[in-house]
Amino acid sequence: xxxxxxxxxxxxxxxxxxxxxxxxxxxxxxxxxxxxxxxxxxxxxxxxxxxxxxxxxxxxxxxxxxxxxxxxxxxxxxxxxxxxxxxxxxxxxxxxxxxxxxxxxxxxxxxxxxxxxxxxxxxxxxxxxxxxxxxxxxxxxxxxxxxxxxxxxxxxxxxxxxxxxxxxxxxxxxxxxxxxxxxxxxxxxxxxxxxxxxxxxxxxxxxxxxxxxxxxxxxx
Amino acid sequence: xxxxxxxxxxxxxxxxxxxxxxxxxxxxxxxxxxxxxxxxxxxxxxxxxxxxxxxxxxxxxxxxxxxxxxxxxxxxxxxxxxxxxxxxxxxxxxxxxxxx
Numbered sequence: 001x002x003x004x005x006x007x008x009x010x011x012x013x014x015x016x017x018x019x020x021x022x023x024x025x026x027x028x029x030x031x032x033x034x035x036x037x038x039x040x041x042x043x044x045x046x047x048x049x050x051x052x053x054x055x056x057x058x059x060x061x062x063x064x065x066x067x068x069x070x071x072x073x074x075x076x077x078x079x080x081x082x083x084x085x086x087x088x089x090x091x092x093x094x095x096x097x098x099x100x101x102x103x104x105x106x107x108x109x110x111x112x113x114x115x116x117x118x119x120x121x122x123x124x125x126x127x128x129x130x131x132x133x134x135x136x137x138x139x140x141x142x143x144x145x146x147x148x149x150x151x152x153x154x155x156x157x158x159x160x161x162x163x164x165x166x167x168x169x170x171x172x173x174x175x176x177x178x179x180x181x182x183x184x185x186x187x188x189x190x191x192x193x194x195x196x197x198x199x200x201x202x203x204x205x206x207x208x209x210x211x212x213x214x215x216x217x218x219x220x
Numbered sequence: 221x222x223x224x225x226x227x228x229x230x231x232x233x234x235x236x237x238x239x240x241x242x243x244x245x246x247x248x249x250x251x252x253x254x255x256x257x258x259x260x261x262x263x264x265x266x267x268x269x270x271x272x273x274x275x276x277x278x279x280x281x282x283x284x285x286x287x288x289x290x291x292x293x294x295x296x297x298x299x300x301x302x303x304x305x306x307x308x309x310x311x312x313x314x315x316x317x318x319x320x
Contacts, residue, residue, distance in 0.1 A: 020223075024287075035294035042298045049302065053310060054309075075242050079235065079242060082272060083235040083276075086226075086276045087228060090225065090227075199273075210264070213249075215258060215261070
Protein backbone atom coordinates (compact mmCIF):
# COMPACT_ATOMS: atom_id res chain seq x y z
CA UNK A 1 0.00 0.00 0.00
CA UNK A 2 1.32 3.42 -0.95
CA UNK A 3 1.77 6.13 1.61
CA UNK A 4 -0.42 8.42 -0.42
CA UNK A 5 -3.28 5.95 -0.16
CA UNK A 6 -3.30 6.34 3.59
CA UNK A 7 -3.63 10.09 3.36
CA UNK A 8 -5.82 10.08 0.28
CA UNK A 9 -8.74 11.67 2.09
CA UNK A 10 -12.00 12.88 0.65
CA UNK A 11 -10.54 14.12 -2.66
CA UNK A 12 -9.57 10.74 -4.13
CA UNK A 13 -12.00 9.72 -6.85
CA UNK A 14 -12.90 6.00 -6.82
CA UNK A 15 -11.48 5.26 -10.29
CA UNK A 16 -7.90 6.14 -9.27
CA UNK A 17 -5.56 3.87 -7.35
CA UNK A 18 -4.10 6.70 -5.27
CA UNK A 19 -3.67 10.47 -5.08
CA UNK A 20 -0.46 10.30 -7.08
CA UNK A 21 -2.12 8.61 -10.03
CA UNK A 22 -5.03 11.04 -9.86
CA UNK A 23 -2.67 14.03 -9.91
CA UNK A 24 -0.57 12.70 -12.78
CA UNK A 25 -3.68 11.94 -14.83
CA UNK A 26 -5.02 15.46 -14.32
CA UNK A 27 -1.66 17.02 -15.23
CA UNK A 28 -1.36 15.00 -18.41
CA UNK A 29 -4.97 15.76 -19.32
CA UNK A 30 -4.26 19.46 -18.97
CA UNK A 31 -1.22 19.12 -21.21
CA UNK A 32 -3.30 17.37 -23.87
CA UNK A 33 -5.72 20.32 -23.74
CA UNK A 34 -2.83 22.78 -23.94
CA UNK A 35 -1.59 21.03 -27.07
CA UNK A 36 -4.91 21.68 -28.78
CA UNK A 37 -4.35 25.30 -27.74
CA UNK A 38 -0.81 25.32 -29.12
CA UNK A 39 -2.12 24.08 -32.47
CA UNK A 40 -5.02 26.55 -32.30
CA UNK A 41 -2.74 29.56 -31.80
CA UNK A 42 -0.14 27.88 -34.05
CA UNK A 43 -2.55 28.17 -36.99
CA UNK A 44 -2.74 31.92 -36.39
CA UNK A 45 1.04 32.20 -36.10
CA UNK A 46 1.28 30.33 -39.42
CA UNK A 47 -1.14 32.80 -41.01
CA UNK A 48 0.97 35.62 -39.58
CA UNK A 49 4.17 34.20 -41.11
CA UNK A 50 2.63 33.48 -44.51
CA UNK A 51 1.22 37.01 -44.86
CA UNK A 52 4.38 38.54 -43.44
CA UNK A 53 6.51 36.78 -46.04
CA UNK A 54 4.16 38.08 -48.74
CA UNK A 55 3.78 41.66 -47.43
CA UNK A 56 7.01 42.31 -45.57
CA UNK A 57 7.03 46.13 -45.89
CA UNK A 58 3.37 46.42 -44.87
CA UNK A 59 4.19 44.36 -41.78
CA UNK A 60 6.91 46.82 -40.79
CA UNK A 61 4.50 49.74 -41.22
CA UNK A 62 1.85 47.95 -39.17
CA UNK A 63 4.31 47.13 -36.42
CA UNK A 64 5.41 50.77 -36.25
CA UNK A 65 1.81 51.68 -35.37
CA UNK A 66 1.87 49.46 -32.31
CA UNK A 67 2.15 51.05 -28.87
CA UNK A 68 5.65 49.85 -27.98
CA UNK A 69 5.46 50.84 -24.31
CA UNK A 70 2.02 49.35 -23.72
CA UNK A 71 3.23 46.08 -25.24
CA UNK A 72 6.37 46.12 -23.11
CA UNK A 73 4.52 46.96 -19.89
CA UNK A 74 2.01 44.21 -20.62
CA UNK A 75 4.88 41.74 -21.08
CA UNK A 76 6.25 42.71 -17.65
CA UNK A 77 2.74 42.36 -16.16
CA UNK A 78 2.24 38.86 -17.54
CA UNK A 79 5.72 37.66 -16.52
CA UNK A 80 5.07 38.90 -12.97
CA UNK A 81 1.64 37.25 -12.90
CA UNK A 82 3.26 33.96 -13.96
CA UNK A 83 5.68 34.27 -11.04
CA UNK A 84 2.74 34.81 -8.66
CA UNK A 85 0.99 31.73 -10.03
CA UNK A 86 4.17 29.66 -9.62
CA UNK A 87 4.47 30.91 -6.02
CA UNK A 88 0.78 30.10 -5.47
CA UNK A 89 1.44 26.49 -6.53
CA UNK A 90 4.37 26.39 -4.10
CA UNK A 91 2.18 27.78 -1.29
CA UNK A 92 -0.46 25.13 -1.99
CA UNK A 93 2.17 22.38 -2.03
CA UNK A 94 3.36 23.32 1.45
CA UNK A 95 -0.21 23.71 2.70
CA UNK A 96 -0.37 27.50 3.04
CA UNK A 97 -3.85 28.15 1.70
CA UNK A 98 -4.03 31.83 2.61
CA UNK A 99 -0.73 32.62 0.87
CA UNK A 100 -1.92 30.62 -2.11
CA UNK A 101 -5.13 32.68 -2.29
CA UNK A 102 -3.14 35.91 -1.98
CA UNK A 103 -0.76 34.99 -4.80
CA UNK A 104 -3.62 33.87 -7.04
CA UNK A 105 -5.46 37.10 -6.28
CA UNK A 106 -2.38 39.12 -7.22
CA UNK A 107 -1.99 37.16 -10.46
CA UNK A 108 -5.66 37.75 -11.31
CA UNK A 109 -5.23 41.47 -10.57
CA UNK A 110 -2.26 41.54 -12.94
CA UNK A 111 -4.42 39.83 -15.56
CA UNK A 112 -7.03 42.58 -15.17
CA UNK A 113 -4.32 45.23 -15.44
CA UNK A 114 -3.13 43.58 -18.65
CA UNK A 115 -6.66 43.72 -20.06
CA UNK A 116 -6.95 47.37 -19.04
CA UNK A 117 -3.79 48.31 -20.94
CA UNK A 118 -4.98 46.23 -23.89
CA UNK A 119 -8.24 48.19 -23.85
CA UNK A 120 -6.36 51.51 -23.85
CA UNK A 121 -4.33 50.25 -26.80
CA UNK A 122 -7.39 49.13 -28.75
CA UNK A 123 -8.94 52.54 -28.13
CA UNK A 124 -5.75 54.13 -29.48
CA UNK A 125 -6.04 52.06 -32.68
CA UNK A 126 -9.69 53.05 -32.98
CA UNK A 127 -8.85 56.76 -32.67
CA UNK A 128 -5.97 56.39 -35.10
CA UNK A 129 -8.25 54.67 -37.60
CA UNK A 130 -6.19 51.49 -37.54
CA UNK A 131 -9.22 49.22 -37.31
CA UNK A 132 -9.63 47.26 -40.55
CA UNK A 133 -12.89 47.55 -42.47
CA UNK A 134 -15.20 50.57 -42.64
CA UNK A 135 -13.52 52.25 -39.64
CA UNK A 136 -10.14 52.29 -41.37
CA UNK A 137 -8.78 55.76 -42.13
CA UNK A 138 -5.04 55.34 -41.54
CA UNK A 139 -3.05 56.99 -44.33
CA UNK A 140 -0.27 54.55 -45.15
CA UNK A 141 1.25 53.14 -48.33
CA UNK A 142 -0.14 49.74 -49.38
CA UNK A 143 -3.10 50.20 -47.04
CA UNK A 144 -4.74 46.89 -47.95
CA UNK A 145 -1.75 44.87 -46.81
CA UNK A 146 -1.40 46.96 -43.64
CA UNK A 147 -5.07 46.25 -42.96
CA UNK A 148 -4.22 42.56 -43.24
CA UNK A 149 -1.61 43.07 -40.52
CA UNK A 150 -4.24 44.67 -38.32
CA UNK A 151 -6.77 41.89 -39.03
CA UNK A 152 -4.24 39.33 -37.82
CA UNK A 153 -3.23 41.59 -34.93
CA UNK A 154 -6.81 41.96 -33.70
CA UNK A 155 -7.65 38.27 -34.08
CA UNK A 156 -4.50 37.10 -32.29
CA UNK A 157 -4.50 39.65 -29.45
CA UNK A 158 -8.30 39.42 -29.18
CA UNK A 159 -8.22 35.64 -28.75
CA UNK A 160 -5.32 36.01 -26.35
CA UNK A 161 -7.29 38.60 -24.34
CA UNK A 162 -10.21 36.15 -24.25
CA UNK A 163 -7.85 33.55 -22.80
CA UNK A 164 -6.63 36.07 -20.23
CA UNK A 165 -10.24 36.83 -19.27
CA UNK A 166 -11.01 33.12 -18.80
CA UNK A 167 -7.74 32.77 -16.87
CA UNK A 168 -8.62 35.62 -14.49
CA UNK A 169 -12.00 34.02 -13.71
CA UNK A 170 -10.31 30.64 -13.23
CA UNK A 171 -7.65 32.05 -10.88
CA UNK A 172 -10.29 33.87 -8.82
CA UNK A 173 -12.37 30.68 -8.43
CA UNK A 174 -9.29 28.71 -7.35
CA UNK A 175 -8.28 31.57 -5.00
CA UNK A 176 -11.74 31.34 -3.44
CA UNK A 177 -11.28 27.57 -2.88
CA UNK A 178 -7.86 28.22 -1.36
CA UNK A 179 -9.35 30.85 0.95
CA UNK A 180 -11.82 28.23 2.17
CA UNK A 181 -8.85 25.98 2.97
CA UNK A 182 -9.64 23.36 0.40
CA UNK A 183 -6.05 22.51 -0.61
CA UNK A 184 -3.38 20.56 1.21
CA UNK A 185 0.07 19.12 0.45
CA UNK A 186 -1.79 15.95 -0.61
CA UNK A 187 -4.42 17.63 -2.76
CA UNK A 188 -3.81 20.79 -4.80
CA UNK A 189 -4.21 19.63 -8.38
CA UNK A 190 -6.67 22.45 -9.28
CA UNK A 191 -4.01 25.05 -8.38
CA UNK A 192 -1.39 23.20 -10.39
CA UNK A 193 -3.41 22.73 -13.59
CA UNK A 194 -4.96 26.22 -13.53
CA UNK A 195 -1.38 27.42 -13.22
CA UNK A 196 -0.44 25.44 -16.32
CA UNK A 197 -3.20 27.22 -18.23
CA UNK A 198 -2.06 30.65 -17.03
CA UNK A 199 1.57 29.95 -17.97
CA UNK A 200 0.42 28.86 -21.42
CA UNK A 201 -1.39 32.20 -21.88
CA UNK A 202 1.87 33.87 -20.85
CA UNK A 203 3.82 31.87 -23.44
CA UNK A 204 1.47 32.95 -26.24
CA UNK A 205 2.15 36.57 -25.28
CA UNK A 206 5.93 35.89 -25.15
CA UNK A 207 5.70 35.17 -28.90
CA UNK A 208 3.11 37.83 -29.77
CA UNK A 209 5.22 40.58 -28.19
CA UNK A 210 8.27 40.41 -30.51
CA UNK A 211 6.25 39.45 -33.58
CA UNK A 212 3.78 42.33 -33.28
CA UNK A 213 5.60 45.06 -31.36
CA UNK A 214 9.30 44.71 -32.00
CA UNK A 215 9.81 44.04 -35.71
CA UNK A 216 8.93 47.60 -36.71
CA UNK A 217 11.67 49.17 -34.63
CA UNK A 218 14.53 47.54 -36.46
CA UNK A 219 15.52 50.84 -38.02
CA UNK A 220 16.49 52.98 -35.06
CA UNK B 221 7.19 8.90 -7.22
CA UNK B 222 6.37 11.87 -5.09
CA UNK B 223 5.68 15.31 -6.44
CA UNK B 224 8.66 17.64 -6.60
CA UNK B 225 8.31 20.84 -4.60
CA UNK B 226 10.30 23.52 -6.41
CA UNK B 227 11.89 26.02 -3.99
CA UNK B 228 10.60 29.59 -4.18
CA UNK B 229 14.10 30.82 -4.88
CA UNK B 230 14.17 28.89 -8.17
CA UNK B 231 10.98 30.63 -9.30
CA UNK B 232 12.38 34.04 -8.47
CA UNK B 233 15.61 33.34 -10.36
CA UNK B 234 13.67 32.14 -13.39
CA UNK B 235 11.50 35.25 -13.21
CA UNK B 236 14.63 37.45 -13.02
CA UNK B 237 16.05 35.68 -16.08
CA UNK B 238 12.74 36.24 -17.92
CA UNK B 239 12.76 39.95 -17.08
CA UNK B 240 16.37 40.25 -18.20
CA UNK B 241 15.59 38.53 -21.51
CA UNK B 242 12.55 40.75 -21.96
CA UNK B 243 14.64 43.90 -21.45
CA UNK B 244 17.27 42.51 -23.85
CA UNK B 245 14.75 41.85 -26.62
CA UNK B 246 13.04 45.23 -26.08
CA UNK B 247 16.39 47.01 -26.14
CA UNK B 248 17.70 45.12 -29.15
CA UNK B 249 14.56 45.97 -31.11
CA UNK B 250 15.79 49.60 -31.10
CA UNK B 251 19.13 48.55 -32.59
CA UNK B 252 19.42 47.82 -36.27
CA UNK B 253 20.54 44.21 -36.53
CA UNK B 254 19.52 43.94 -40.16
CA UNK B 255 18.50 40.45 -41.20
CA UNK B 256 19.25 39.12 -37.74
CA UNK B 257 16.69 41.20 -35.84
CA UNK B 258 13.76 38.81 -36.36
CA UNK B 259 15.94 35.78 -35.70
CA UNK B 260 17.32 37.25 -32.45
CA UNK B 261 13.84 38.33 -31.26
CA UNK B 262 12.43 34.86 -31.93
CA UNK B 263 15.43 33.08 -30.37
CA UNK B 264 14.94 35.10 -27.17
CA UNK B 265 11.21 34.32 -27.24
CA UNK B 266 11.97 30.59 -27.56
CA UNK B 267 14.39 30.73 -24.60
CA UNK B 268 11.77 32.57 -22.51
CA UNK B 269 9.09 30.04 -23.46
CA UNK B 270 11.41 27.15 -22.58
CA UNK B 271 12.14 28.67 -19.15
CA UNK B 272 8.41 28.96 -18.49
CA UNK B 273 7.69 25.41 -19.70
CA UNK B 274 10.59 23.77 -17.85
CA UNK B 275 10.39 25.62 -14.52
CA UNK B 276 7.03 27.36 -14.07
CA UNK B 277 5.14 24.49 -15.71
CA UNK B 278 7.32 21.92 -13.91
CA UNK B 279 8.13 19.86 -16.99
CA UNK B 280 11.77 19.68 -15.85
CA UNK B 281 10.63 17.96 -12.66
CA UNK B 282 7.96 15.81 -14.27
CA UNK B 283 8.61 12.20 -13.34
CA UNK B 284 5.92 10.93 -15.64
CA UNK B 285 7.38 10.12 -19.07
CA UNK B 286 3.93 10.31 -20.64
CA UNK B 287 3.72 14.05 -19.97
CA UNK B 288 7.07 14.52 -21.70
CA UNK B 289 5.74 12.61 -24.72
CA UNK B 290 2.64 14.81 -24.86
CA UNK B 291 4.62 18.05 -24.50
CA UNK B 292 7.21 17.10 -27.13
CA UNK B 293 4.53 15.83 -29.51
CA UNK B 294 2.69 19.14 -29.20
CA UNK B 295 5.69 21.23 -30.17
CA UNK B 296 6.60 18.74 -32.90
CA UNK B 297 3.16 19.19 -34.50
CA UNK B 298 3.57 22.93 -34.29
CA UNK B 299 6.97 22.58 -35.96
CA UNK B 300 5.42 20.46 -38.74
CA UNK B 301 2.68 22.99 -39.36
CA UNK B 302 5.04 25.98 -39.47
CA UNK B 303 7.85 24.11 -41.23
CA UNK B 304 5.88 22.51 -44.03
CA UNK B 305 3.82 25.65 -44.65
CA UNK B 306 6.84 27.92 -44.83
CA UNK B 307 8.97 25.59 -46.96
CA UNK B 308 6.09 25.73 -49.43
CA UNK B 309 5.53 29.49 -49.39
CA UNK B 310 9.19 30.49 -49.25
CA UNK B 311 10.32 28.17 -52.05
CA UNK B 312 7.58 29.03 -54.56
CA UNK B 313 9.78 31.55 -56.34
CA UNK B 314 12.72 29.17 -56.70
CA UNK B 315 11.62 27.59 -59.95
CA UNK B 316 10.10 29.33 -62.91
CA UNK B 317 6.68 28.22 -63.99
CA UNK B 318 6.58 26.54 -67.41
CA UNK B 319 4.91 28.79 -69.95
CA UNK B 320 5.58 32.04 -68.06
